[in-house]
Amino acid sequence: MMAKSKTAQAFQGSKSIKPGGVYWVRYILPALAFYVVFMAYPMLDSVRLSLYEGTAGVRQYVGFANYVRLFTDEVVSKRFWNAFGNNWIFFAYHMILQNALGITFAAILTNRTMKGRQFYQTLIFIPCTVAVLVTGYLFKMMMNPLWSKAPLAKIGLDFMIHSPQGWLGDPGTALSAVSLVSVWQWVGIPTMMFVAAFQGIDDDLIEAASIEGATPWQQFTRIRIPLIVPVIGMVAIMTFVSNFNAFDVVFAMETLDGAPNYSTDLIGTLFYRYGVAGQHPVGIPEPGVGSAISTSIFCMLLCGVIPVLVKTQGKE
Amino acid sequence: MEQVSALLAKYEELTGVKIVFQPTTSTQYNATLRAQLDGGIGPDLFYSRTCEAGAELYENGFNVVCNDIPGVMENFTDVARSGFTADDGNIFAVPFAAVSHFVYYNKAIFAENNIEIPATFEDFLAVCQQLKDAGIQPLSNGIADNWDILECVLCGMIPNYITAEERVAYEKGERKLNDETMLRVFTDFSKLVPYLPEAFASIDNDNANVMFGLGQSAMLIDGSWSYGTLAGDDYDIEVGFFPIPAPAGLTQGFSLHPDFGIAGNAASTHPEEVKAFLTWIASVEGATEAAKVIPEGFLPLINADVAPEGSIISAMNAVGEGKPSDMRFVWNMRTLYDPMVEQLNAICRGEQTPEGAVDAINALWEAELAK
Numbered sequence: 153m154m155a156k157s158k159t160a161q162a163f164q165g166s167k168s169i170k171p172g173g174v175y176w177v178r179y180i181l182p183a184l185a186f187y188v189v190f191m192a193y194p195m196l197d198s199v200r201l202s203l204y205e206g207t208a209g210v211r212q213y214v215g216f217a218n219y220v221r222l223f224t225d226e227v228v229s230k231r232f233w234n235a236f237g238n239n240w241i242f243f244a245y246h247m248i249l250q251n252a253l254g255i256t257f258a259a260i261l262t263n264r265t266m267k268g269r270q271f272y273q274t275l276i277f278i279p280c281t282v283a284v285l286v287t288g289y290l291f292k293m294m295m296n297p298l299w300s301k302a303p304l305a306k307i308g309l310d311f312m313i314h315s316p317q318g319w320l321g322d323p324g325t326a327l328s329a330v331s332l333v334s335v336w337q338w339v340g341i342p343t344m345m346f347v348a349a350f351q352g353i354d355d356d357l358i359e360a361a362s363i364e365g366a367t368p369w370q371q372f373t374r375i376r377i378p379l380i381v382p383v384i385g386m387v388a389i390m391t392f393v394s395n396f397n398a399f400d401v402v403f404a405m406e407t408l409d410g411a412p413n414y415s416t417d418l419i420g421t422l423f424y425r426y427g428v429a430g431q432h433p434v435g436i437p438e439p440g441v442g443s444a445i446s447t448s449i450f451c452m453l454l455c456g457v458i459p460v461l462v463k464t465q466g467k468e
Numbered sequence: 469m470e471q472v473s474a475l476l477a478k479y480e481e482l483t484g485v486k487i488v489f490q491p492t493t494s495t496q497y498n499a500t501l502r503a504q505l506d507g508g509i510g511p512d513l514f515y516s517r518t519c520e521a522g523a524e525l526y527e528n529g530f531n532v533v534c535n536d537i538p539g540v541m542e543n544f545t546d547v548a549r550s551g552f553t554a555d556d557g558n559i560f561a562v563p564f565a566a567v568s569h570f571v572y573y574n575k576a577i578f579a580e581n582n583i584e585i586p587a588t589f590e591d592f593l594a595v596c597q598q599l600k601d602a603g604i605q606p607l608s609n610g611i612a613d614n615w616d617i618l619e620c621v622l623c624g625m626i627p628n629y630i631t632a633e634e635r636v637a638y639e640k641g642e643r644k645l646n647d648e649t650m651l652r653v654f655t656d657f658s659k660l661v662p663y664l665p666e667a668f669a670s671i672d673n674d675n676a677n678v679m680f681g682l683g684q685s686a687m688l689i690d691g692s693w694s695y696g697t698l699a700g701d702d703y704d705i706e707v708g709f710f711p712i713p714a715p716a717g718l719t720q721g722f723s724l725h726p727d728f729g730i731a732g733n734a735a736s737t738h739p740e741e742v743k744a745f746l747t748w749i750a751s752v753e754g755a756t757e758a759a760k761v762i763p764e765g766f767l768p769l770i771n772a773d774v775a776p777e778g779s780i781i782s783a784m785n786a787v788g789e790g791k792p793s794d795m796r797f798v799w800n801m802r803t804l805y806d807p808m809v810e811q812l813n814a815i816c817r818g819e820q821t822p823e824g825a826v827d828a829i830n831a832l833w834e835a836e837l838a839k
Contacts, residue, residue: 297667298675321612321669409614409806412669413813428499431806435498435517436524 195450202443218444228426232445234414235422238327242418243395245331246338251387253335254342259372261343262350273347277340284337288404291333295319320405323415330416334401342387349383350376385464389457396453399424419449471761478757479748485741487513505530508735512742516561516731518551519799525731526560532732532742534559539750547632548769551726551795561729562750564758565766568692568784569624569723570709577604577686578708585708589628589656589715596663599686606663608685610671611813618809621689621712622657623796627721628714629653632794639800641837645830646823654822656715658815668816681705692784696764699780711787722788725795726769807832 205214223229257276261269279287293299297318304310314322319329353376361371377384399420402410408425410417425431427442476487490511492500498521504510510530516522525531534540540549540559548563571592573585581602586592596606611617629649630638637643638650665671665685673690680688681703688698689712699707714720730749732742748754755770762768764780775781798805811828814820820828 296670296675298665298671298679301667316666316669318667318670321667321671407612407614407672411612411614413810428503429496430498430502430521431802435502435521437499437502 198443199447201439202447203440205438205440214440218438218440219448222441222444222448228441231414231417231422235410235417235419238410238416239396239398239418241327242331242334242398243392245328245335246391246395247388249332250335250339251342251384251391253339254387255346255377255384257339257343258346258350259376261347273343276343279337280340282337284400285404287333287337288401291329292320292405295329321412323413326406326412326415330401330405333405334398337401342391345383345387346380349380353379381464385460388464389460392456392460393453396420396449419445423449471763474761475758478761479745479754483744483748485744487745505733510733510735512733512736512738513745514731514733515564516552516729518726518728518795520802522552522560522729522731523554526554526558530731530734531560532734532736532739532746534562534732534746534750537562537743537746537750539747539752543750543752543755543770543772545769545771547724547793547795548726548771552729561731562746563726563769564729564749565727565762566724566769567727567766568725568788569620569689569712570692570695570784570787571712572680572688572690572694572698572707572709574680574683574686575706575708577683585710586713589713592713593659593663596660596687600663605665605679605685606687607660607665608671608676608679608688609664609690610668610673610676611816612670612675613672614809614813616673616676616690617812617816618798618805619796620691621660622653622808622812623725623798624689624712624723625657626653626797627723627792627794628712628718629721630794630797631721631792635794635797635800638797641834645833646826650826650830651822652715654811654815654825657812658822661816661818664816692765692767693763694765695780695784699764709784709787711791720791722791722793723796724767724788724793725799727766729769801833801836803836804829804833 202218203213203215204211205217206212221228222232257272260266261273266272295313295318297313297315301310301313301315304313313319314325319325357375357379358371361375366374397420398418402408402416402418402421403424406412406416408421408429410421423442423445426438426445428437429435430437472489472491476489480486497515498517501510501514502525505525505528516525516531526533534552535558540562544563548566549559552561552563553559577583577599578585581599581604583595583598586595599606609617609621626635629652634643634649638645643649665679671679676688677690677694677697679685681698683703683705688694690698695707695709697703698705711720711722730746732739732746736742749758750770752770752772752774755768755772756774759768759774759779759781760776762781765784767781767784768774775785798808807829811820811825815822815825
């Protein structure tokens with residue numbers, strides 16, 4: 153009783169801070185306002201927009217017609233599911249290759265016997281600091297047989313060029329080539345996050361394990377990995393979300409059409425073509441269809457993100 | 469950009485009205501303009517695309533109607549105006565410039581191999597073969613950009629096979645897109661495929677230009693707008709051009725596509741100044757000034773000889789002189805654009821026959837017309 157009233161007395165001194173009150177609201181107000189104006193409102197408005205047809209000036213309410221068109225119209229639905237499938241392949245490359253490489257690099261970088269750690273860490277991170285348009289364009293040139301075949305032939309490496317079409321010209325290899333460039337560029341991000349996570353593990357645990365006779369492999373799989381599961385979950389979600397929003401790497405390497413033959417078309421490029429730019433050459437955008445694409449993808453992402461969050465977070 | 473600034477400076481000098489030029493990158497132009505107009509922060513004056521793309525902005529109320537701008541009716545041909553006429557008959561922009569499509573050739577390579585400019589499509593194929601036999605890459609066109617193979621190559625060829633009236637008949641469905649004429653166009657197109665570079669699937673329009681500019685190919689089929697770059701300081705080749713030749717027995721046509729006009733923003737806060745500028749640009753006087761600074765390879769649409777003497781505009785106009793001209797085939801059938809690119813790509817890859825291609829395109833257009 154005494155303690156309680158003492159606490160209450162302490163709070164009485166200040167009118168603004170009352171336990172159980174909503175005094176904390178003011179601290180999140182700036183961020184909340186920013187989030188509402190620049191994120192939540194546009195997002196909800198785009199859901200509304202997906203129920204309309206036409207562009208500014210003459211906008212007409214059409215109910216779910218845009219969705220019906222998106223999923224039943226022969227051309228639009230073919231493009232949508234094609235882009236959707238491509239996006240999963242694009243995501244798989246990142247999820248499997250980029251994140252596995254990230255964990256491997258992080259494990260090596262946090263090894264106490266590792267020499268020149270800073271150097272390698274910087275090396276791995278450098279590509280993340282370069283604009284996607286630049287790396288995309290450089291790789292586009294490097295992979296183009298027109299420019300790279302002759303120089304590579306001089307040093308006997310022309311087998312690396314997928315001749316005659318080129319990695320980016322062959323519908324069978326283009327998506328993999330684009331994905332790998334993106335993996336190469338962004339592998340530094342998960343690496344840094346995993347490095348931080350590994351460094352957060354108490355050395356005592358590892359020491360105790362090695363005294364108990366655990367091999368380094370056992371330490372890695374039984375102690376270090378389980379302890380960073382929340383980070384793995386976070387990285388997985390980030391990969392998922394950023395991959396389904398991907399646009400720039402395809403734009404830089406394969407045009408807005410997801411050339412060749414729509415084999416690198418992602419949801420991002422499809423959305424841009426329908427919703428923002430309009431199909432070449434006419435350039436009449438259909439914001440309604442674009443919004444329907446983005447709303448559908450938003451729902452799908454949500455279905456993917458929530459289970460991962462539930463499964464991996466809160467297991468500190 | 470310099471050219472537009474020069475034109476606007478001239479206008480300021482004449483009238484005292486200063487117009488600020490805010491360029492965007494060309495590939496982002498449609499999207500940027502559209503976003504600005506939608507958001508109510510559109511420019512007073514803007515470049516207008518032709519046909520549906522331009523008309524759509526007008527239908528949304530963004531354009532000043534140009535019917536009563538002095539000069540629009542008098543100084544332009546019906547063909548020039550038709551690109552800027554909406555379905556309701558109103559003219560939504562002052563016609564400004566057209567583009568054409570040519571076969572560019574490297575004069576030195578032609579001279580070394582004693583090649584004359586081919587007069588017929590058959591001769592053209594023979595030239596390609598002769599070059600190929602001599603170990604010279606005949607054409608540098610590729611398909612990686614998904615537009616130039618259709619807009620420059622196929623649409624450049626079509627005026628040799630059909631007239632403007634026949635194009636309209638195809639658009640209306642009075643002629644079938646898989647008839648003998650169209651099949652012939654696609655068959656002739658497929659005859660060019662062996663002369664494309666080996667890596668054509670990875671070659672975009674820039675690559676094709678660079679390849680030709682560096683002398684790595686003897687010819688390039690591209691738009692008239694590329695002339696300035698190809699003949700400019702970037703490359704040290706001598707460039708000539710000729711229209712894609714018609715097959716023997718057919719009339720040589722000239723592909724002349726109205727490319728852009730100048731439109732006024734209906735919501736402008738300076739309506740009088742906007743009209744004054746449009747009037748000036750629609751006059752012979754204004755068009756003459758514009759022709760002096762228009763980028764090389766763009767042909768003024770005004771029905772008067774405004775080309776500076778000895779300019780490339782005169783040379784290009786001379787190629788088209790007296791030949792039946794028409795706009796790009798697919799421009800009024802916009803849903804066919806992507807499918808046609810796809811079919812052409814498939815033909816190039818050897819995955820489609822000309823017969824299959826025209827059948828597929830015809831089926832799509834019949835379905836569209838049935839809607």
